[in-house]
Each structure stands twice: as C-alpha cells, then as structure tokens.
Amino acid sequence: MSPVSLRRWGWIHKWSSLVCTIFMLLLCLTGLPLIYHHEIGHLLGTEVEPPVLSSPMPQGNVDAVIASAKELYPTKLPMFISQEADVPEIWNVTLADHMHDHDYKPIAVDARTTKVIEEPAFEGGVFMSTMLALHVDLFMGLPGMLFLGFMALLLLVAIVSGAVLYSPFMRKLDFGTVRKERSSRLKWLDMHNMLGIVTLVWLFVVGGTGMINTWADLMYKYYQRNELASILKQYEGKKPLPHTASVHDAIETARAALPGMRVAFVAFPGTDFSSAHHYGIFMNGNEAFSSRMYRPVLVDANSGELTDAPELPWYLKALLVSQPLHFGDYGGQWMKFLWAVLDIATIIILVTGLYLWLKRGKAGKTSTRIATHAHETSATPAFARSGEPS
Structure with missing residues (x-):
C-alpha cells in the first residue's frame, strides 16, 4: 500500500x-443486559409465570381473554394480543386509550382459564425499559x-x-x-x-443488523403505503364498519389458512400492523428460523372473512432476520x-x-x-x- x-x-x-x-459504547453497554432480558426479568421478578393448575386444561376462548383484560380498564381499547412460543399458557393483552396512543397498559391473562394473572411492568420494568429505549432510539x-x-x-x-x-x-x-x-x-x-x-x-x-433495525419504522410505513395498500384496494374510501367479528374465530380462520403455523400476535384494526378494517393476525413457524419469519393474515373485522394472507416483501424479511441476529436470539x-x-x-x-x-x-x-x-x-x-x- x-x-x-x-x-x-x-x-x-x-x-x-x-x-x-461514544454512541457505540453506549449501545454495547445497553445491549449487554438486553441479550439476557428474559433471565434478568426472572431475576427481577418482572417475568410473568403461568399459574400451575391441578389438571391440564385446553386453551379457552380468546374473546373471553380480551374481555377479562378489559374488565380492569373498561374505557381502554385492545391494541394487540400476543403469545410467546415457549409460554403458550399466557396471552399478553395490550390496551391503550386510543389507536395512536403508545402509553400501553399490558395485561397477562391465563390462556386456559381466561382469567387475569397480573399487570406486568411494561418492557420488563424501569431498568430494562430504560436500557431498551437508550439502545433503540435514545428516547x-x-x-x-x-x-x-x-x-x-x-x-x-x-x-x-x-x-x-x-x-x-x-x-x-x-x-x-x-x-x-x-x-x-x-x-x-x-x-x-x-x-x-x-x-x-x-x-x-x-x-x-443494528443499522437495518433502525429503519424498521420507515420500512413498515413504506409497506403500508405500497404493498398493503394494493392488497386493500377494495376497501379504499370505505368507512370502517364496527369490529363485530369474533377475534377467536378470526384466529381460527388464520390457522385454517396457514396450517402448521402458530399465532404470534394479533393487531387490532387501526394499529400500525393492520388496517382500519382488519385484524392483522401474524403467524410464524416452530423452528429457530421460521419462528422469526412472520406471515400476516388479514381477516375482515366486521364480517370475519379472510381477505388475504400475503407474503411479506424481501425488505421486511431482511428486517425480521436481522432483529434476533442482532441480539443473538437464535441459538x-x-x-x-x-x-x-x-x-x-x-x-x-x-x-x-x-x-x-x-x-x-x-x-x-x-x-x-x-x-x-x-x-x-x-x-x-x-x-x-x-x-x-x-
């Protein structure tokens, strides 16, 4: 040379x-506890454990799960419900005052008895939520x-x-x-x-992967304005109808459309991961890689009919691969x-x-x-x- x-x-x-x-040093220091966020959550007592039942029970009706969470906060709206692959006994229900409110109220509900377990600290408590916010966007x-x-x-x-x-x-x-x-x-x-x-x-x-992750919001907005808008062309200009369809039945419709896949989370109409007319039911697989690769199923929130189950575009797949790889969550x-x-x-x-x-x-x-x-x-x-x- x-x-x-x-x-x-x-x-x-x-x-x-x-x-x-300096900023990389901050990201390394905050990223270290995030690698072990589940373990730290157990140590701090912020991880919710499913109650031990005297005899095995099948999962209950999801509508009853949502109703139990709403009993605590009748004026709040359901935003998301989700299940961890390794803890299928718990539905995590997220409530908020309105669809664009990010001041979430998480409720852990027993998926079997449909009864509220507790109100966990959002993002694992003050310490972990502070580490996450500093690592993701510096508040x-x-x-x-x-x-x-x-x-x-x-x-x-x-x-x-x-x-x-x-x-x-x-x-x-x-x-x-x-x-x-x-x-x-x-x-x-x-x-x-x-x-x-x-x-x-x-x-x-x-x-x-960290650089790709910082583009997540822009990628989702681009997806909504392009691919998703094209899929929902038939709803363009229509006023959203009341959300009368059963969430439980919508999940069963999604399972029938994509057999062999499990429900990761459900986004309610009007949230960032659905449309004003649909439940966005995000499915994934059971393997280390497929469990990180989501497939959305759009179910009409009024009629309960399947609209589409589109493949995600390549750039969102790249994002989904990069997120767990960034924190070493694969192995x-x-x-x-x-x-x-x-x-x-x-x-x-x-x-x-x-x-x-x-x-x-x-x-x-x-x-x-x-x-x-x-x-x-x-x-x-x-x-x-x-x-x-x-």
Missing part, C-alpha cells in the same frame, strides 16, 4: 471511529433511531478501514501479537488491533454467551481506541510525516505509532 493510500485510509478510520465511538423516537443508524454506518466504515490498515501493520508481526515488553501505549494499541481483527466479522454483522444460551463475550470485547476495543486517541501526544502531531515513511519501517507502521485506532 502506498504512503498516500495509507494516509487516506488512516484518516477515514480515525474520524469514522472517533465520531461513532428520541424516529430521529433517534435514524441517528443511531448513521452511527452504525460509521462503525461499518471504521471496521472496513481498520481491516485495510491491519495488513501493513502485521506484515512484520505474528497474528495477534501483543508486545507487552514495549511501552504501555503500544501494548494497548496491539490489544486494540488484535481484538478488532478477531471480532471483525461479529462487529460487522451486529453493526449491519439458545451458548449463542447468548458468545454474544455477551464479543460485546465485552467490543467495549474494550472502544475504550482502548479512546485511550489511544487521548494519549496520542506528540505522535498525533507527527502522524502525517510518519505515515509518509511507513513503508520504510520494520515493525510498527505509521498509523499505529500515531495512536489512531485500527
């Missing part, structure tokens, strides 16, 4: 990493999501440029060498470089453990990168001159001695 190219890649890596480092909604998406893009740039710079850095050293006998600053530089190259693929995957406890270890390694990379920048001293002032003569050095290339993360 020529000295000019080396300087150019060094500049790209320096500024892309410096701009995004800023869509602007915060898009900002974090841009930071994730800068992270990808930093990863690529760091990988390019690593090759000349290692040409006189064994892979993963940490020169402990040299200065403290050089030791931290070697540690930074070694962890960066070892976690490169994981960082790229998590950064890329059980071992994958979660791997994700946690790599998350901690990334925190070390970010902290050492900041340390090297703050301690750059005279080397930072002379980095350009040294980079010009990098091809003449034997063990330590110019960008490394300048203290810029690589």
Whole structure:
C-alpha cells in the first residue's frame, strides 16, 4: 500500500471511529443486559409465570381473554394480543386509550382459564425499559433511531478501514501479537488491533443488523403505503364498519389458512400492523428460523372473512432476520454467551481506541510525516505509532 493510500485510509478510520465511538459504547453497554432480558426479568421478578393448575386444561376462548383484560380498564381499547412460543399458557393483552396512543397498559391473562394473572411492568420494568429505549432510539423516537443508524454506518466504515490498515501493520508481526515488553501505549494499541481483527466479522454483522433495525419504522410505513395498500384496494374510501367479528374465530380462520403455523400476535384494526378494517393476525413457524419469519393474515373485522394472507416483501424479511441476529436470539444460551463475550470485547476495543486517541501526544502531531515513511519501517507502521485506532 502506498504512503498516500495509507494516509487516506488512516484518516477515514480515525474520524469514522472517533465520531461513532461514544454512541457505540453506549449501545454495547445497553445491549449487554438486553441479550439476557428474559433471565434478568426472572431475576427481577418482572417475568410473568403461568399459574400451575391441578389438571391440564385446553386453551379457552380468546374473546373471553380480551374481555377479562378489559374488565380492569373498561374505557381502554385492545391494541394487540400476543403469545410467546415457549409460554403458550399466557396471552399478553395490550390496551391503550386510543389507536395512536403508545402509553400501553399490558395485561397477562391465563390462556386456559381466561382469567387475569397480573399487570406486568411494561418492557420488563424501569431498568430494562430504560436500557431498551437508550439502545433503540435514545428516547428520541424516529430521529433517534435514524441517528443511531448513521452511527452504525460509521462503525461499518471504521471496521472496513481498520481491516485495510491491519495488513501493513502485521506484515512484520505474528497474528495477534501483543508486545507487552514495549511501552504501555503500544501494548494497548496491539490489544486494540488484535481484538478488532478477531471480532471483525461479529462487529460487522451486529453493526449491519443494528443499522437495518433502525429503519424498521420507515420500512413498515413504506409497506403500508405500497404493498398493503394494493392488497386493500377494495376497501379504499370505505368507512370502517364496527369490529363485530369474533377475534377467536378470526384466529381460527388464520390457522385454517396457514396450517402448521402458530399465532404470534394479533393487531387490532387501526394499529400500525393492520388496517382500519382488519385484524392483522401474524403467524410464524416452530423452528429457530421460521419462528422469526412472520406471515400476516388479514381477516375482515366486521364480517370475519379472510381477505388475504400475503407474503411479506424481501425488505421486511431482511428486517425480521436481522432483529434476533442482532441480539443473538437464535441459538439458545451458548449463542447468548458468545454474544455477551464479543460485546465485552467490543467495549474494550472502544475504550482502548479512546485511550489511544487521548494519549496520542506528540505522535498525533507527527502522524502525517510518519505515515509518509511507513513503508520504510520494520515493525510498527505509521498509523499505529500515531495512536489512531485500527
């Protein structure tokens, strides 16, 4: 690599990493507890457990489940009902004051007895909801999501440029060498470089899926205005009729339309995942991958008739794949453990990168001159001695 190219890649890596480092550090720190959100929920007592019954019972009528939740808050409207694949004994009913209200009231209802179990803390309580909000949008909604998406893009740039710079850095050293006998600053530089190259693929995957996840709201809106609008052309200009159809029967209609699939959640008419005329019943499979891939079934909320069961477009499928992959939700406890270890390694990379920048001293002032003569050095290339993360 020529000295000019080396300087150019060094500049790209320096500024892309410096701009995004603080925010990436925040995302790593908040993402770590989110990897174990179920386990933390059990520890904090915010996870709802199904009551133990004296004898097995089949699941009850879903309309009775919704009615039990509404008895607690008669003026609120049902927004969603959902079931976790591993806890089919519980229906999670979400209520709100109106269809565009995001101040949700969750109610856990026994799917067998149709009786209310408890009112769980939304998003797992104050701690977990704070971690989630910071990780997703910095409490800023869509602007915060898009900002974090841009930071994730800068992270990808930093990863690529760091990988390019690593090759000349290692040409006189064994892979993963940490020169402990040299200065403290050089030791931290070697540690930074070694962890960066070892976690490169994981960082790229998590950064890329994180960036895709920040586009979720825009993707859903695009889907509603295009594919969904085309499917619902027959309802265009029509005033929504009363929602008199049974939710229980609508679910049975969806199960008949897609046999072998289970109900993940139901979106009520007027919410973001349905139309003003339909129950949006989202089905998924029972395998590790298919359980993350939803298939919507639209059932007329007045007549109870099936309207359509369309395949999701490719960009929503990509989103659905990226969401669990981002948090390591595919492979059980071992994958979660791997994700946690790599998350901690990334925190070390970010902290050492900041340390090297703050301690750059005279080397930072002379980095350009040294980079010009990098091809003449034997063990330590110019960008490394300048203290810029690589």
